[in-house]
Amino acid sequence: MSKVVKYVAGTLIFGLFTEIVYQIYVRLNSKKEDKKCITEVLFFPDLKVACKAHFTSIEGCNNRHCRYTHSGNSLSRLYNYLTLSRKSLDVCVFVLSCADLADILILVHKRGVMVRIITDNEQVNVQGSQIWRLRSEGKFSCLFSGIIVRTDNSSFFMHHKFVVIDNEILINGSFNWTRQAITGNQENLVVMNDPEIVQQFQTEFENMWTEFDPRVTYMKTTEDT
Ligand SMILES: [Zn+2]
Structure with missing residues (x-):
């Protein structure tokens, strides 16, 4: 050779x-x-409301007399997951009246994350509802619109309570975004990143997002008349 x-x-x-x-x-x-893989269950009620500044800002909480807790709990875990979002945050919740959680949505929206919310029309104007604030305060420059909120205007409830983060993580359970749910009610949230389950919830969100598009609703109304 x-x-x-x-x-x-x-x-x-x-x-x-x-x-x-x-x-x-x-x-x-x-x-x-x-x-x-992520598999976690968050149970409520928490004894106290988690301090938003402590858990979500780099500076931390500067209030020496802070009345919120700096100990980790279910709400602080929820804060952590929501602020993990880098691309999209799709929120589907029946009642949204917790100002602290609305603040988190505005925070990630200002970071450039696409935040979309679906809720029930009958809950938009209830006392403490954050929907109008999200629609208006989400606008922070002429380059960006406010957070888009779509509603189920049927006579039935849009009763889901789930969030899909970056099309990768699902948070789903009984938890409405209210102060009462945080410190009063017995509630649960399951957090997971099983791709097949996440995709099914993402598809459900997209279907409802299209169904509750005001332009689609308007076209249906005009077709019926
Ligand atoms: Zn604090």
């Missing part, structure tokens, strides 16, 4: 060996990624 043939054969074998090692490395690492 000539030296040239030996050299080519050696190079091919070495190339094949490094490719096999590389593929094994890639597969092992992809399996590690797969294992990073």
Whole structure:
């Protein structure tokens, strides 16, 4: 066997060996990624309302007489998940009257996250509702619109309470976004990132988002008349 043939054969074998090692490395690492699953359950009520500044701002809480808690609880975990969002935050909730949670939505909206909200029309004007504030205060420059809120205007309730974060994490349970739900009611939220489950909720959100588009509702109304 000539030296040239030996050299080519050696190079091919070495190339094949490094490719096999590389593929094994890639597969092992992809399996590690797969294992990073989120499964958590948050139960309410919390004893006290978690301090928003302490858990969501870099500066932390500067109030020496802060009346909120700096100890982690279910609400602080919810704050953490919501502020994890980088691309999109799709919120579907029957009642939204908690100013602290509305503040979080405005915060992530100002970071450039696309925040969309679906709620029930009968809850928009109840005492303490944050919907009009979200629609108006979400506007922070001429380049960005306020947070878009769509409502189910049928005679039935839009009774879901779920959030999809970046099309990757689902938060779902009994929890309405009210102060009473945080410190009074027995409530639960399941947090998970199972892709199949998340995708089903994302699809449900998109379907309702289209169904409750005011332009679609208007067209249906004009077609019926
Ligand atoms: Zn505080």
